[in-house]
Amino acid sequence: MLSPQLKGGSSLDSKSSKVLVVGLDGASWNILEPLARKKDGIFKKLAEKGATGILESTIPPVTGAAWVSMATGLNPGRTGCVDFLNRRGPGCRLTLVSSLDYLGKAIWDFMSFEGLSSVIIDYPMLYPPYKIDGAMVSGLGSPTKASYPPELLDEAERVFGGYEEFIRPQDPKYDDLDKFFEDLFRSFELKAKTSLYIAKKYEEWNLLFDVVSHTDWLFHRCWPFVAGEDGKYSKLSAEFLEQVGDFIEEYLKSFDLDALLLVSDHGSGPNTHRFNLARLMVSSGFIESPTSPLGYLKYLVREEERKVSEVLSKVGVMRSVIAKLKRRRRKKAISGSVPSFYPIDLDRSRVFLLNHTTHFGAIYVNLKGREPSGIVEPNDYEPLRELIVEEMAKVASKFGISIKSFRKEEIYWGPHVDWLPDLVLLVEEGGGAVEHDFFGKWIVKNESLSRRYLGSHRRHGLFVGFGPAFKSAKNLKLSILDIAPMIAGLLGVKFPWEPDGSIPKGLFRGKYEDMRLEKMSKKEKLGFKAFLTSIKFKSGLKERS
Template sequence: MAQRSVMVIGLDSATLELVRPWSDQGRLPNLARFLRRGAHGTLLSTLPAISPAAWSTFATGLNPGKTGIVDFCQVSAHSYQASFVSSSVVRGRQFWQIAGEQGVRGGILNVPVTYPPRPFNGFIITGLLSPGVNRQMASPPEVFDDLMEASPDYAVDVNVTADGVRDIKAVFLETTLKVIEARKQAALGLYRKHRPPLFVVAFTASDRICHYFWNYHAAATAGQDLQGPEARYGQAIRLVYEALDEAVGALAAEAGDQTDVLILSDHGAGPLLKGINLRKVLARAGLLVESRPSMLKGAIERFAKVAPMGLKSWIKAHLKGLTRRAASVVALSGIDFTRTRAYPSGDSAGIFVNLKGRQPQGTVAPGAEYETVRDEVIAAVEAVVDPETGKPVAAKVHRREEVWSGPALENLPDLIMEQREMLYDTRLINEARGDDIFYPLPQPTRTKLFHVGGHRREGLFLAMGPHIRRAETRNAQIADVPATVLALLGCEIPEDFDGRVLEEILTDDVQVPGRTAPPSATPAPEAELSEEERRAVEERLKGLGYI
């Protein structure tokens, strides 16, 4: 069989809810062509629908129970400490490694959670969670010179959410558009020079703009008369989608008619209504006991003395406006673990049981008592109703084994809340939080941005090419994409892949390979980020407003 070629374009957080109407209006001609001529449909993200979890599943074809990734900064199941994720802790081989082992050369650009880069049969420039733009993000290192030649202004992300002088909204929007252009030039330059049969590039701007400008988008969509700069902010999301559409068109044209082009998002996007404080939910149910203020002060002082700089900086980033009062408090300080039976695990709406023999101050015995506590957590969280809407927040609280499976399961939260409409911010520490279960989100100012938009599990999938039929996907999930790419390339698929090949979109001449490749869910490479790298990642995520 002649070597086929596949190009994959990631549009972080992109949603058909926006693509379809703007395509119908003629504003997204390239994406409209995919909708008319190719395959399309929604693409269900991971639970949780958070970029590190979703992109890790995309890269490996494995669910979080095998990758071990559910959040940007994960609380350990065996302690009350947190650490940043990186490719060093992602279990499983990336699908471009699998293809490379079968003779398919690849090129990867800006896929999140790929730093530090893993060498393979091809080149990689790592994406989100890379500490900086330098040779350390490239494998082989010399491909960094190709990147700089193609795009001297290349940036990993938009890293401006606060500015002491200028209108930060204007700065952010213009920077976002520049980042898209630089990413497009980088992708075109690297693709033209290396012509890899497998090429993957991810654009994150569609996620960032929705986080910070959804309120203006909603106002404009509702017909509000926005004046002055706000009129442009009301069109900000559309402007970014239009720029991404141009990038898609340029890349697809460069790939040519003999290349199958797949477009996906790791999750969708939508508005945020308010925040929910899971700690307060558990406390009011008698499952979590909060420390007295004096005990919290002591915890802060002890933490400041003994905690590694990386974790202290992470806490400072989460606290933002509260740093003057408690600059180095750990996210889980203020909890009396000697009397607590369950506590939130991170920004993913996961919840740990404080288990004896696992956590340092575990209070719950394994077995029957553990299951009883999980039942109590489910009952408490599923009973929470938003008084403003009269509707429950949770669609369901899942036991971890109900939604994940694999060798990393024991490291993940014991339960996870799946929201009914994903309208609620669940971050552990938010400067707007008070003593209530619900709290209003902080509002953007002239000099500082805050999240006003969030995620949805329903992302998008589009495909067009010589081996793609005009069709709609059937219950497609993000884990299906790597399996489908390997099938298009004629590569064997690992036997433990969780995704399926999207056979409904493939032409009859594509023979779906068997699952005969070795298992993918191998332990992650043993490598730690340096202290300098951790600080750089923290500052980058702080600049993006994620922590």
């Protein structure tokens, strides 16, 4: 039974408390609910006795933004993350999300400062792992698997003969669905064994946060089968989700828990359309671009000649060579930047696009005074955005699709807002893939991104709360920003600042109803700052250049 593994009592004692958070990437309750209706098991127990509902993701609902906001309780305007790649200043360079975006902001850092232990497993983009009170394993989006302590993964691999492999649903070999499911089951089996091994090795943890990316891979590759009920691959999809449920139940059998949270970074749904944002921006006159691939090559040559000429005339040949070598080194660094090579003439374009994922559209205004090649006067900034929003409405009407346009100040606030997209677009609530085919003549296609990419993201993710702290409740609506404050409240951990999320009211029972978020004193903040400096030094982390 589930309940014996969850502690009773009226309040949580931080030093002895255990809070388990399992992240199911891309999951939502409407995906798991059919399993809960059909079979006895963990999902049925949670549906009957837990607090279940929607966890509203970031805009856009992308892994690179959502997991960072979940760990920190901060919106993208305060994290600087709307995607896997993000701007950190003016111009067209994008920087990878890394552990630098978590350090000093994540709930496990506050816990380490207060002497509480965390085990963080397979958390996306948490690379390189750094020193915490406990253990940390990097997850999706990392260039390689790594852990703190460094020997932890080596030990697990020796025990189990390997570690889970990342699965790319769009890999051509997964035209063979039998091969996809074979790899998915094998990878998850290794992941589950390793996670439980690490959790038991560091059994004194107070927070265990384990992320399962395999669910997202399933939804992307096999959405029609996940949503269906009949046929071989629908049965395999259900069988896989049941195996995930068994993994969660094994955690519950292995540890005496105070609270269980099931969460996701976003939901999932069918990928139904493709939207060529680049072609629309060019044809509408917002972007000036070469009209053919040959023209693009000529443009690149001219641009390179112009840049080389400027460098040589100003600083001499030797300095230009040194600068080029430095740029190459920066590109190789995890904290470095990557440039955009889209065929956009910035000296004549009012907006520009960057190499973001296809889950959303991002439009940057080429604003004078902010961008190196800015041509749009500040007084024309809002009228230009209004023109673009109107153009999106025309396209939506013409092709019979939904395009939602968000001005950044409507959805973000904080010190990084200047460098975030001036307009964020969601096509078909996330069901439309946004592409940058500058030389294609099409605007909208009624088809999925590829035959191996049939599912895409939605804003409504998964929330389940279970245990003595939670009331039994249905149809809840929470924000992804609420998770870090909720964990802090359950463990009595202080925040150094006011988060953007909060501890939801009406969700808890008994003495938990009075649970509130505490903040650090000025003295504690100074101590936390010194603590972070020590962590950076011991972990070898350096600020981005």
